[in-house]
Amino acid sequence: MQDVSTKRRGGWGHFARHYVEMLIxxxxxxxxxxxxxxxxxxxxxxxxxxxxxxxxxxxxMSVGMLVWMRIRGHGWPATLEMCASMFxxxxxxxxxxxAGVITxxxxxxxxxxxxxxxxxxxxxxxxxxxxxx
Numbered sequence: 163m164q165d166v167s168t169k170r171r172g173g174w175g176h177f178a179r180h181y182v183e184m185l186i187x188x189x190x191x192x193x194x195x196x197x198x199x200x201x202x203x204x205x206x207x208x209x210x211x212x213x214x215x216x217x218x219x220x221x222x223m224s225v226g227m228l229v230w231m232r233i234r235g236h237g238w239p240a241t242l243e244m245c246a247s248m249f250x251x252x253x254x255x256x257x258x259x260x261a262g263v264i265t266x267x268x269x270x271x272x273x274x275x276x277x278x279x280x281x282x283x284x285x286x287x288x289x290x291x292x293x294x295x
Contacts, residue, residue: 174293176293177285180234181281183230183234184227184281185278186230187226187227187229187230188223190230191225191229192219192226194222194226195225196218199222215270228241237291239288243288247284248277250276251277254276255272255273
């Protein structure tokens, strides 16, 4: 029989594993979908604005997470909350970009820096979903 401390460690191990899986899924989404978008842009000679490039990146990462979370059996509410954590930083950062407080390069860096703790907060909100195997 497993004692409570072992169960707790295993539960948080599942939590950490899910977080790492989300990072991998985000990267896969950026690589696959981002490459497709860049290919189309190269063929057409078009360019994305800073804002559209940020939204496209958040979308690419969200698709990767959405696919993997659904494969792993997570429900729609948790999946959509996780995807939303990719877009929330943009709501905060676009006005700073437009006001000249941050640059386009700053936007991408800060966007990524905010996404990771937001994912963690979203996971804490549904802790029981992410601590069970």
